[in-house]
Amino acid sequence: MIATSEPAKDVAATPAIGAAPEPSRVLAVLRALLRHRLGRIGAIGLSLLLFCAAFAPLLAPFDPAEIDYEALLEGPSWHHWFGTDELGRDVLSRVLYGSQTSLQVMALAISGALLIGVTLGIVSGFLRGWFDDVAMRVVDGLLAFPTIILSLAIVAALGPSLTNAIIAIAIVNVPDFARLVRGEVISVRELEYVQAARAIGMTNARILWKHVWPNVRGSVIIYASLKAAAAIITESALSFLGLGVQPPDPTWGSMLSTAMQYSDAWWISIFPGLAIFITVLSLNLLGDGLRDVLDART
Amino acid sequence: MIGFLIRRVLQIVPVAIVMCAVVFTTAFMLPGDPTLTILGENAPAAARAALRAEMGLDRPIPLQFIDWLGRALTGDLGKSFKTGEPVMDMLLTRIPVTLELTILAITLAACIGVPLGIIAALRRNSWVDTLVSILSISSLAMPFFWVGMLLIMLFTLRLGWLPPSGYVPFFEDPLRNLQLMIMPVMTVGMAYAALLMRQTRAAMIEVLLQDYVRTARAKGAAEPRIIIRHALRNALIPVITVIGLQFGGLIGGAVVTETVFALPGLGRMITNAIFERDYMVVQGAILVVVVGVILVNLVTDITYSLLDRRVQL
Numbered sequence: 001m002i003a004t005s006e007p008a009k010d011v012a013a014t015p016a017i018g019a020a021p022e023p024s025r026v027l028a029v030l031r032a033l034l035r036h037r038l039g040r041i042g043a044i045g046l047s048l049l050l051f052c053a054a055f056a057p058l059l060a061p062f063d064p065a066e067i068d069y070e071a072l073l074e075g076p077s078w079h080h081w082f083g084t085d086e087l088g089r090d091v092l093s094r095v096l097y098g099s100q101t102s103l104q105v106m107a108l109a110i111s112g113a114l115l116i117g118v119t120l121g122i123v124s125g126f127l128r129g130w131f132d133d134v135a136m137r138v139v140d141g142l143l144a145f146p147t148i149i150l151s152l153a154i155v156a157a158l159g160p161s162l163t164n165a166i167i168a169i170a171i172v173n174v175p176d177f178a179r180l181v182r183g184e185v186i187s188v189r190e191l192e193y194v195q196a197a198r199a200i201g202m203t204n205a206r207i208l209w210k211h212v213w214p215n216v217r218g219s220v221i222i223y224a225s226l227k228a229a230a231a232i233i234t235e236s237a238l239s240f241l242g243l244g245v246q247p248p249d250p251t252w253g254s255m256l257s258t259a260m261q262y263s264d265a266w267w268i269s270i271f272p273g274l275a276i277f278i279t280v281l282s283l284n285l286l287g288d289g290l291r292d293v294l295d296a297r298t
Numbered sequence: 299m300i301g302f303l304i305r306r307v308l309q310i311v312p313v314a315i316v317m318c319a320v321v322f323t324t325a326f327m328l329p330g331d332p333t334l335t336i337l338g339e340n341a342p343a344a345a346r347a348a349l350r351a352e353m354g355l356d357r358p359i360p361l362q363f364i365d366w367l368g369r370a371l372t373g374d375l376g377k378s379f380k381t382g383e384p385v386m387d388m389l390l391t392r393i394p395v396t397l398e399l400t401i402l403a404i405t406l407a408a409c410i411g412v413p414l415g416i417i418a419a420l421r422r423n424s425w426v427d428t429l430v431s432i433l434s435i436s437s438l439a440m441p442f443f444w445v446g447m448l449l450i451m452l453f454t455l456r457l458g459w460l461p462p463s464g465y466v467p468f469f470e471d472p473l474r475n476l477q478l479m480i481m482p483v484m485t486v487g488m489a490y491a492a493l494l495m496r497q498t499r500a501a502m503i504e505v506l507l508q509d510y511v512r513t514a515r516a517k518g519a520a521e522p523r524i525i526i527r528h529a530l531r532n533a534l535i536p537v538i539t540v541i542g543l544q545f546g547g548l549i550g551g552a553v554v555t556e557t558v559f560a561l562p563g564l565g566r567m568i569t570n571a572i573f574e575r576d577y578m579v580v581q582g583a584i585l586v587v588v589v590g591v592i593l594v595n596l597v598t599d600i601t602y603s604l605l606d607r608r609v610q611l
Contacts, residue, residue, distance in 0.1 A: 137312040137313065137316055138316050140312070140313045140316070141312070141313050141314075141315070141316025141317045141319075141320060142316070142317075142320065144313055144317050144546070144588050144591055144592050144595075145317070145320070145546070145584075145588055145591075146546040146547060146549045146550035146553075146587065146588075146591065147546075147547070147550055148550035148551075148553055148554065149549070149550055149553060149568070149584055149587055149588075150320075152553070152568060152569065152572065153320075153321075153324040153325070153572075153580070153584055154324060156324075156572040156580065157324045157325075157327035158327070229439070233441050236441055236443075237441060237442075237443065237554050240441075240443050240554065240557075241554065241557060241569055242573070243569075243572070253441075256441075256443060256444060256447065259447065260447065260558065263447075263450060263451060263454075263455055263462075264455065266451055269444070269447045269448075269451070273440075273441070273444035273447070273448070276440075276441055276444065277436075277439050277440055277441075277444070280438075280439040280440075280441075281435065281436065281439035284435060284438065284439055285435070
């Protein structure tokens, strides 16, 4: 999966969200998003993922770790809708439980990256000077690494586990958020109302919170949704290479890794792959929808 | 132009230093003691201490970093703890495989993505445009390794047209080499084709709305001439940039793809070295990848500045 930046085309159907009062603004964004054709599909897909993750214990017909030597590599049937794997475990149950891992990685890694990246970007862009110079050189250095290579190196250094995969994915996403936010802050800090706020003696912290952040957060939200999709792919790639979540915990990536050895049993590779595909597609569509709804330029 | 080049090259220096520090630190943090890897789990403490001193591992980390950097600049990336083979020699056998995969993938992506992007832009909001958009957005949502597995299932298991995996050097047997590279190249190339489709479509739509295109039409220029001479030439500038800037992602895709198709490239070298805790190899291979990405970005910037003179200002 690759990050994309093309302005989406389905704009006409979605009115731009102007300067509505704060509480109703979120609702207005949600309403506009649901009116947006692609955004609606993305929102439904993501809701499905959330539902599967939240109710996996109720939805899964079997325990995801339950081994059944009587049913090794059985194809899809009424008993096992998605078939069974090489240990006779139910693939549907493992796909459902795998959604919990994906959601956890996505939420925690992107939250971590947001927290550090946005803070770094805001401070760099607002203060400028030596701090900005040093921070941006570090960011540029990290951006030179292909995402998967840097994630691999970090996970290798910390040891393969779910927590370390989350840390690695968070770290590799920090530079992107820092760069984006810094650029936005630099363009906002010179605007007249920010200069006016400074002239009437407002503190930097208050200016950042009241005037700069509200102008930056739209771009951050859009970018976060696209980065969440990339985080799912990175986690599954790490698990696929054996450096993510360790067995017997089910993850979509590790299920595909096992499926490599059993190419004849198509159901072990098709269903976890479809789960990744639908999730990433939903997040990308949601990101496109949010861009149209939140970004007045599109 | 020379001023721009000097400025651009100087900008690389701090980035390269940060990047080298990250590579060194990360590989240095790999769990496990390299002396145990070399001497075995039951090696006596004295022998391990002597080896640590011989390898310079008992010196302060900043000194080790400077020493490593100095040697790296002369092409000495150390020796594999596992095999004793110089890392540079190992890299020289692996780089051509990854390079072949990425070059062929870029070529395939450009051959599919650019024409489809142009067609989608010219037939904007038609069924062709919708189809191209669906294809590109779907391709972008598929993980490389899954695409690879699907291709093996289709072309090897179902149709029996292609061998599942393996590698033969191009100069040894060109036909067999290309036959074995078809699926890996399709795996990496399809995602990039999708990206190029989106970029070309967006750039073409923007250019087709420009005043000079309208003027050319008003003057009665033929449509093919307008598209090729006025629109495409300008629309391709950002597309070329995207091809260059996505090189890093392409290498990342190659890492995973090499695992699926058992290609002996840089990606498999890195993952194997990580599992074997062979940190000299990890350091060397990652360094080569990142230096490659920085150089390709530099070449992209220079190409862009040659195509669009405003960049040099």
